[in-house]
Amino acid sequence: MSPLAKLLEAALFASARPIPTAELGALSPETERGALLAALDELREHYDVSGHGVELADAGGGWQILTRPEYTEAIERAQLAARPQRLSAASLETLAIIAYRQPIGRAEIEEIRGVSVSSMLKSLAERGLVDVVGRGEGLGRPLLYGTTELFLEQFALRHLDELPRADELAIALRPQLKTA
């Protein structure tokens, strides 16, 4: 591997969270962005071609080395690492609404889901998946929530716009209901 690819590998190994391209650039300030991306490609290819237990991923606002899924079961069985708990359907619903409608207040989420969500918002915030991003207009200036970088990372997304657009979903909202 090239010296730059090795430096990038070392830096990525030294971090538990994704590192944005710009931050990787700070490792070698004289390197141009094109060369940096080429070195990242080189590293990814090395992992894929020469057969490694890890791979290079691009999600959550940056680059990150992750283990390959085929080893997960053996690692968990040997109790060397544990997968995080699966999110409940209710949590995923709340996350989906926040991801698409952010910034969004609690009342609006409850209107869509039809259930109270305050304790769920708290636990999603504690898990670092959503955060308060501001305050709304209107009565009481409600807290507004949005998704975090960790949300992108945990759902293997580079940007929010990688989620299907509303009009790409199978069920499109019909503008007008026919009246019987």
Add this chain to the structure above:
Amino acid sequence: MSPLAKLLEAALFASARPIPTAELGALSPETERGALLAALDELREHYDVSGHGVELADAGGGWQILTRPEYTEAIERAQLAARPQRLSAASLETLAIIAYRQPIGRAEIEEIRGVSVSSMLKSLAERGLVDVVGRGEGLGRPLLYGTTELFLEQFALRHLDELPRADELAIALRPQLKTA
């Protein structure tokens, strides 16, 4: 690399601590110790020969993958430049007290927190989050602290009275909010 070497790489990468040889054996119970050590050798050699930014080390207590020392300086330098800083929990607590009780003197903050806060006040002031806003009555006419415009900006607030109220915090104690 052999499948076993790849599995070892993934496990060493995912583990929160160095792993002793015996525990690595649990990854593949049917593998004999000799074959396990051979696979570890294979992984070490792969890192050394094909040129990687990391190396395999057995620093007593277990096996671990470490960043090669020649890259640590560049990584530290880059982190210094780019990583956004987080305030310590103690600084945040002090900031919270000032935000809700301003104008407030050092002694009063220390009474609430139970520890000395002078160095913390200094660093909060250096960061521009709090400032001296006046002098109190009483002995020695103590300096009184309050939050700054930058503080509002950091939390995307327009006015201090937009700070969440007690009921939003699920806290029963209502803060004595006095806007200057």
Add this chain to the structure above:
Amino acid sequence: MHSAALEDVPGTFVVELTAFSGPLDLLLALIRDEEVDIYDIPVARIAEQFLARVNELELDEAADYLEMAARLLRIKAQMLLPRNSDDETWEDPRAELVRRLLEYQQMREVVDVLERLGEGRRNRFARAYLPDQPVPVASSAPLSLSLSMLMSAVDRVLRVAHRPAIHDVVPRALDVDGAMLTVRALLALRSSARWRDVVAADAEPWQVLSALLAILELARSGELTVFQPGPFAPVEINSVAAGQAA
């Protein structure tokens, strides 16, 4: 998910209501099971089944389900009102419900996407062991701060004994003198106490506040000292007399 479970067990119709994430989820399942047109819901029949299901099992969020049941019954009543067949202004009372159901269904589709993506990521581990990570300290670096971080700091500072359900707190007169007597009595017995000893876990806000003010007052007059051994550690309340004797 639950539809698969239903198909596995033909004939039986026992559904765990906790398998539903809310009233709209349950409603959608009924519409699917009954194979009715979402744009032409037979409200009377669906409302009946909805109520039957809600009554079958106890629910965590019963209030949310009951509210939906009431809404269905209201729509059912509206549907029964006689109307002129060529009334242009008549609006289908089900329209709002259908809009919400479609919106909810659309969101469920996103949930499936998130579930798939999340599962893919869950099967990959990130680096966990980071030896000798340098902790850079530079006051010039940008700050990462959020309102929720400040809020949890407030939470920690106030160390409230309990988290009440959101309701209006009736202001009560503080009893600082009473709390001071309690603290003095406690310290006479134990010479050292913790916040938890002074304030019961289910204390009212006014009691918490009274105790806090009492401790601060006694600390100021020198009867006790307040000491926190480390961040987040419980605050120790020590009698000064006992400290001198020791």
